[in-house]
Amino acid sequence: MSRGHILTLLLLALIPSFAVxxxxxxxxxxxxxxxxxxxxxxxxxxxxxxxxxxxxxxxSNALRFSRDDPRDRLRLAQALIADGRDAEASSHLLTLRxxxxxxxxxxxxxxxxxxRSGDLPNAVRYYHRAIDGAWEEEPERWRRVxxxxxxxxxxxxxxxAAAQAELIALAANVPDDSASLTRVGRLFLHAKADDxxxxxxxxxxxxxxxxxAALAGAGEASFRLANYRAARNYLSQATRLGPTASPLRxxxxxxxxxxxxxxxxxxxxxxxxxxxxxxxxxxxxxxxxACARELKFLPGVLDEDLSRLQTEVDxxxxxxxxxxxxxxxDLLEQTMDLVFRIxxxxxxxxxxxxxxxxxLLLIGxxxxxxxx
Amino acid sequence: MTWLRRAVAFRPDRSVRLSEAQLFLVLAFVIGLFxxxxxxxxxMAIDSTRLWLLGDTLGPAVSRxxxxxxVAGLVVAAVVVLVLPEVRGSGVNHTKAAVYIYDGFIPFxxxxxxxxxxxxxIGSGHSLGPEDPSLQIGAxxxxxxxxxLRLSRDHLRLLAPVxxxxxxxxxxxxxxxxxxxxxEEVIGTWSAGVLGAVVLSAVSGAVTAQWFLGDEPLFxxxxxxxxxxxxxxxxxxxxxxxxxxxxxxxxxxLSLRSRIRRRPRRxxxxxxAMAGLAIGMIGVRFPQVMGAGYEFVDQAMHGQxxxxxxxxxxxxxxxxxxxxxxxxVPGGLFAPTLFIGAMIGGAVHGVVQIVLPDQVGPTGAxxxxxxxxxxxxILRAPITSVFMIVEVSGNYSIILPVxxxxxxxxxxxxxxxxxxxxxxxxxxxxxxLPSMEEQRETTVQRVEDxxxxxxxxxxxxxxxxDDAWRRARESNLAQYPVRLAPDVWxxxxxxxLENLRAEGKGDLALGSVLGLSDRLPWVHPDQPLEAALxxxxxxxxxxxxxxxNVGQLEGIVTLDDILSAYRRPRDG
Numbered sequence: 055m056s057r058g059h060i061l062t063l064l065l066l067a068l069i070p071s072f073a074v075x076x077x078x079x080x081x082x083x084x085x086x087x088x089x090x091x092x093x094x095x096x097x098x099x100x101x102x103x104x105x106x107x108x109x110x111x112x113x114s115n116a117l118r119f120s121r122d123d124p125r126d127r128l129r130l131a132q133a134l135i136a137d138g139r140d141a142e143a144s145s146h147l148l149t150l151r152x153x154x155x156x157x158x159x160x161x162x163x164x165x166x167x168x169x170r171s172g173d174l175p176n177a178v179r180y181y182h183r184a185i186d187g188a189w190e191e192e193p194e195r196w197r198r199v200x201x202x203x204x205x206x207x208x209x210x211x212x213x214x215a216a217a218q219a220e221l222i223a224l225a226a227n228v229p230d231d232s233a234s235l236t237r238v239g240r241l242f243l244h245a246k247a248d249d250x251x252x253x254x255x256x257x258x259x260x261x262x263x264x265x266x267a268a269l270a271g272a273g274e275a276s277f278r279l280a281n282y283r284a285a286r287n288y289l290s291q292a293t294r295l296g297p298t299a300s301p302l303r304x305x306x307x308x309x310x311x312x313x314x315x316x317x318x319x320x321x322x323x324x325x326x327x328x329x330x331x332x333x334x335x336x337x338x339x340x341x342x343x344a345c346a347r348e349l350k351f352l353p354g355v356l357d358e359d360l361s362r363l364q365t366e367v368d369x370x371x372x373x374x375x376x377x378x379x380x381x382x383x384d385l386l387e388q389t390m391d392l393v394f395r396i397x398x399x400x401x402x403x404x405x406x407x408x409x410x411x412x413x414l415l416l417i418g419x420x421x422x423x424x425x426x
Numbered sequence: 427m428t429w430l431r432r433a434v435a436f437r438p439d440r441s442v443r444l445s446e447a448q449l450f451l452v453l454a455f456v457i458g459l460f461x462x463x464x465x466x467x468x469x470m471a472i473d474s475t476r477l478w479l480l481g482d483t484l485g486p487a488v489s490r491x492x493x494x495x496x497v498a499g500l501v502v503a504a505v506v507v508l509v510l511p512e513v514r515g516s517g518v519n520h521t522k523a524a525v526y527i528y529d530g531f532i533p534f535x536x537x538x539x540x541x542x543x544x545x546x547x548i549g550s551g552h553s554l555g556p557e558d559p560s561l562q563i564g565a566x567x568x569x570x571x572x573x574x575l576r577l578s579r580d581h582l583r584l585l586a587p588v589x590x591x592x593x594x595x596x597x598x599x600x601x602x603x604x605x606x607x608x609x610e611e612v613i614g615t616w617s618a619g620v621l622g623a624v625v626l627s628a629v630s631g632a633v634t635a636q637w638f639l640g641d642e643p644l645f646x647x648x649x650x651x652x653x654x655x656x657x658x659x660x661x662x663x664x665x666x667x668x669x670x671x672x673x674x675x676x677x678x679x680l681s682l683r684s685r686i687r688r689r690p691r692r693x694x695x696x697x698x699a700m701a702g703l704a705i706g707m708i709g710v711r712f713p714q715v716m717g718a719g720y721e722f723v724d725q726a727m728h729g730q731x732x733x734x735x736x737x738x739x740x741x742x743x744x745x746x747x748x749x750x751x752x753x754x755v756p757g758g759l760f761a762p763t764l765f766i767g768a769m770i771g772g773a774v775h776g777v778v779q780i781v782l783p784d785q786v787g788p789t790g791a792x793x794x795x796x797x798x799x800x801x802x803x804i805l806r807a808p809i810t811s812v813f814m815i816v817e818v819s820g821n822y823s824i825i826l827p828v829x830x831x832x833x834x835x836x837x838x839x840x841x842x843x844x845x846x847x848x849x850x851x852x853x854x855x856x857x858x859l860p861s862m863e864e865q866r867e868t869t870v871q872r873v874e875d876x877x878x879x880x881x882x883x884x885x886x887x888x889x890x891x892d893d894a895w896r897r898a899r900e901s902n903l904a905q906y907p908v909r910l911a912p913d914v915w916x917x918x919x920x921x922x923l924e925n926l927r928a929e930g931k932g933d934l935a936l937g938s939v940l941g942l943s944d945r946l947p948w949v950h951p952d953q954p955l956e957a958a959l960x961x962x963x964x965x966x967x968x969x970x971x972x973x974x975n976v977g978q979l980e981g982i983v984t985l986d987d988i989l990s991a992y993r994r995p996r997d998g
Contacts (some may be wrong), residue, residue: 057449059574063573064456075463081637082470089482116483118721122642134730145728145789 090120106137122315124150139299140167162200169207177207198227202237209244217245223255232258236267243275251275267297268418270302273309280420283310304342311413317390318421328380331389335374337410338393339367345404359399364394394418436908450581451623451855454588457571458627461564461592462634468541468563469597470638472556474986475549476717481926484713491551491709493718496703497807498550503698507691510539516554517562519591519852522612522859529568530582531765537566543756551716552698553746555761557597564593564631584620587612591624591692592631598760599644601628603814611848614860617931628884644720645727645794645819651823660778660832664771664777665799665831667783668916669838671770672803675744676847682752684854694754701753705746712738715746718761723768723797727790733776740769751829761919763804764797771796791827794819797826803835806846806863834894869922873958875979876991877970884909884979885918886939894936895923907946910937912977916944959988 083178097112113130120126127146134143144167150160165180181204189196202222208217221241228234239254252275258268273288289306292298313319317330346360377384397415401407405416479494480486506514512514513536524532540859544559568589572582588706595604605621605628613620626920654656686697708715713720726736777793794815801811815828845853845861852859883901887910898906898920905919918940926932927941947961948969962968972978 055480059913060574061449061452061456064574068456071460071463075638076467078470079466083472085477086473092907093482109486114721114725115482116722116834118484121640139730142729149790262528 064076064400067406086121089115090118090123090126093119094117094126094129097133101129101133101136106133108196109133109169109273110137110139111355114303124153128159128163135167137164140170156183156186156187156190158200161187162196162203164333165205171201172211174211174213179205181207186384187265188208194227198224198229198234202241205245206239208240214245214247216240218247218250221245221247221250225250230257230261232262232329235261236265236271239268239271239275240338243271243278248278252279258364264291265291266298269295270298274302274305277305277309280416282312282416282424285309286313308413308416312417315410315413316417317386318417324380325376327386328376331379331386331393332374332376332392334410334414335370335389336407338396339371339408341400341411342367342396348404360403363396363399367396390421394421430457433994449575450577450585451626453568453571453575453585454623454627456629456869457564457568457585457589458592458595458630459569459634460567461560461589461627461630462596462637463565464537464541464567465560465593465596466635467630468545468560469554471541471545471660472718473820475545476551479550480716486674487709491713491716492703492706493647494910495551495709496699497702498546498685499552499700499702499753499755500695501699503695504548505539507518508752510535510543512536513539513543513756515756515851516558516848517565517756518611519560519720519756519848519857521562521586522848522851523857524569524586525583525612526859527700527857528593529579530565530572530584530586532562532569532586533776534566534570537570538565543803545696545708547750547755547757548717551703551705551709551715552566552702552750552753552757553715553719553743553762553763554750554757554759555718556758557594558758559756560593560597561590563591563593564589564627567804568627584613586624587620588627588847592627592763595628595632597643598814598818599632599639600814600817601632601964602817603810604628604632606810606813607807610810611805619711625912636987638717643820644732645724645790650787650794650821652787652826654782656785657778657787658784658827660774660782660786660792661795661827661831662834663778664774664796665768665834666838667774668767668796668799668831668835669768670805670900671740671744671844672835672839675748676804676843676850677768679748679752680847680850680854682748683851684881686754687854688754694940697753698750698755701749701755708742708746710830712739715742717791719765720761721792723765725860726772729772729789730774731774733779736769736773736776740766740773743769744793760801760803760934762986763800767797767800768793769796770800791824793933794824797833799835802803803839804847806836806839806848808832810837832885871955871991872951872957873949873953873970873983875994876955876958876983876987877951878967878983878987882974887911887935887940887946889936890932891923891926891934891936891939892932894918895927895932898923907967907969907979907982908936909977909979910940910945915946915948916940917946917966917970921968945979948976949979949983957993958983962988 059226085290091111091117097109097116100106100112110130112131113126113133113239117123117126117130127150128185130149131143131146132147145222147160147164147167151157151164161180161183165177165184168177181200185197201220205217205220205224208220221238221267225238228238235254235258239251239258242248242251242254252272252362253267255272255275258265259272269288269292273285276282276285276288286309287308289298289302289309293303293306315330315334316339317334318325342360342363346357346364349357351358370392372387374389379389393414394417397407397418400411401415406412479498480490512520512533517563520532520536524530529929540562544554544556548554548556566584566589568585569582572585577585584648590612591604591608594607595601598604605624608624609621683715686693687739705716725731731739743762743766747759747766750757752758769791771794772789774796775789781784798811798815801814802808811832812825815826816822844862849861849863883897883906885908887907887908903919908916908918910916920938926934931939946965946969948971949958949961950973952969952973958968962983967982967984969982970980972980
């Protein structure tokens with residue numbers, strides 16, 4: 055047989071060779087696919103039943119047969135996370151991210167791992183990629199999940215400015231259901247954005263005026279914003295609806311007290327102003343004396359400030375009666391100014407006040423903020 | 427039906443006439459396709475055998491783990507010892523032997539036997555790999571086709587490496603690695619004639635394998651970047667450890683193998699079974715050491731093992747592979763080498779991470795570099811190992827650490843083990859194959875080693891015969907170089923000058939009487955001395971001219987000069 059014939063036969067033999075190999079390869083891949091699926095299902099079962107270690111083994115087997123199927127590698131990574139093996143999970147996720155840098159799920163998991171290890175820059179980076187990334191199912195819901203987790207992480211890290219920025223974006227995208235709005239409101243509170251928090255709680259109350267958490271949150275936000283009338287209204291409604299935490303009850307008490315003793319409340323009669331101012335002066339004097347007594351027993355503590363204040367008190371006491379204060383607005387101002395300075399100094403020197411002293415301190419702070 | 431009549435009447439030998447060189451290239455392509463198909467079937471056979479014998483879990487049942495390698499070893503040994511002794515070993519040496527000793531002849535029964543026995547041995551859990559046998563399968567197919575086509579002896583000899591490249595490319599899914607390995611380790615030369623065929627077959631083999639098995643890289647590693655320059659010290663350390671590990675593998679293997687080969691036949695049949703039993707017992711606790719182990723390399727790459735376990739796996743794999751290979755089980759060394767390197771790389775990473783937690787890259791990078799290091803240190807293919815790592819991972823950024831670690835590992839291995847493992851194995855088999863490593867490092871003698879000092883005079887074509895004769899008498903040379911033109915040299919003898927003067931032609935210019943038919947070929951100082959030897963013929967000397975200016979004479983070489991240079995002892 056000539057070379058040409060032999061070469062032709064060889065070329066022709068390629069056809070059945072490819073056909074047979076193709077058939078065998080098809081059967082081989084099908085078998086591998088079935089085995090991969092079998093191990094994948096086992097892994098899912100193990101995960102559901104809380105057996106993370108067994109799930110890792112199962113997904114590893116699945117990955118072996120699926121020839122690096124991203125789905126199996128992702129589930130393996132998630133199983134490793136469930137098993138507390140974050141470093142290994144991260145390695146698999148980074149491998150996946152090489153092929154799908156915009157995959158929302160992968161970036162979200164990486165963000166969670168980074169957050170768990172306190173890695174702020176990477177956590178922010180991955181969470182943002184998750185928010186901007188591609189999601190196969192329920193993209194809006196998952197983006198919200200990512201935003202919430204990121205905001206919570208930033209609040210926990212006390213990076214309030216960044217947290218507020220995220221929360222503002224979240225507030226624009228959150229659905230109008232009470233739970234979500236309240237959750238955002240609480241995060242705003244933790245992020246020291248009281249105005250935004252109050253706005254979120256009010257949004258909630260528009261839908262559900264008797265929402266306990268929203269009422270409590272609105273009360274707390276109002277209290278921090280020194281709007282004690284609103285705080286009292288919200289907090290009293292909240293307490294009427296059910297048990298509230300101790301700090302909230304204290305805020306309610308303080309708000310109520312402030313409204314009762316603040317001589318600068320609008321539309322107060324002069325007599326009542328004078329009475330309140332005189333009462334406030336009395337409380338301040340007592341506070342000063344108690345603080346001085348406390349400090350006298352501490353070695354090496356200077357009490358010049360308190361002495362100076364005491365001198366002022368001594369000078370003002372003969373004139374700080376209720377009638378005089380009611381007749382003389384300037385005297386009232388002067389007296390209340392001294393009261394606020396006493397309370398402030400006492401707080402710095404002798405610790406956080408309570409009761410009337412706390413109320414007077416907050417009244418003074420609000421007044422100072424308003425004057426500015 | 428005109429087309430049918432034409433098809434029937436087609437006579438390829440009449441209408442298509444290919445030269446043997448053209449046929450060689452076409453055949454290279456066809457060999458690549460068939461080798462690719464064979465390797466695909468081979469891989470599937472190994473997978474199916476493993477599934478059948480050990481089940482579909484990464485951690486098989488204890489009874490299977492212990493018994494299967496032992497029984498399979500016994501069966502394979504019986505076949506090898508009693509029926510197919512030529513399928514023993516990895517296959518690389520046999521391919522080289524085919525090229526250098528047997529004129530490219532590899533019996534087809536070797537291909538068939540290798541396919542079957544390695545499917546069983548690797549699939550049953552013996553610690554060997556499929557790449558080397560794939561290389562031999564491809565070479566065997568190439569040999570078969572070459573014989574069918576009655577190629578010349580020269581082409582037949584070169585066809586085996588062509589097939590080898592295709593088989594290796596298909597097995598590794600990496601054509602560049604295959605080409606480099608075959609050139610570096612089998613052929614040993616970058617001849618343009620064979621390079622094209624090797625590349626063509628490697629590409630077609632790899633593409634065929636990718637068609638059926640997918641084109642994913644062998645290993646998936648996140649993009650690597652150097653965390654800190656001091657990390658290179660860690661990679662250098664990896665190179666040192668890799669070099670030592672290579673010695674720990676190669677020396678015992680060579681020592682034990684030479685002893686076992688002298689044992690009676692009964693021992694040769696039982697040895698693989700005993701090796702299988704030992705591997706099975708190791709595999710009960712450490713199933714990772716069984717088989718090729720690539721799935722476990724992937725796990726190591728993703729940090730799923732502690733550094734202590736990685737170190738243990740490296741040691742155990744050395745033991746297991748040594749047992750399998752030394753006992754005579756057919757199978758390859760590529761995969762175990764990569765596995766050992768991967769584990770060592772991961773272990774080094776684990777230790778470095780404790781010492782320098784903020785300055786260490788990902789585990790996967792160290793695993794990759796470790797693989798390359800062991801490949802360079804054990805198989806002594808440094809160029810192949812660098813490119814292989816880049817190619818199988820698709821990650822070019824790893825190349826600097828790979829080069830550093832590979833070089834160190836290679837040098838350490840060379841220092842304490844002068845002969846590469848494949849050469850040593852050949853010597854044990856009583857076959858004196860040329861060592862590619864030695865060939866690479868043999869100092870090539872050059873013309874400048876033989877050059878005589880510059881001739882006292884260089885005449886030009888404008889010089890008169892009288893002038894030339896007068897100047898020639900001041901020296902005792904019989905002949906002198908003459909530059910007739912900027913790129914034309916010839917020579918003139920004193921006797922010829924005297925004769926021309928006697929004829930009264932003393933006033934004439936040399937250029938007018940010396941013909942271009944007497945022109946001398948020239949050589950350059952950096953050319954191999956062999957070039958001068960081929961050119962000098964009967965001539966008195968050859969001019970040695972400057973490369974940038976062939977009119978500038980550097981010196982002359984005579985035949986005596988050339989032979990003296992060859993006789994002189996070489997350095998290194």
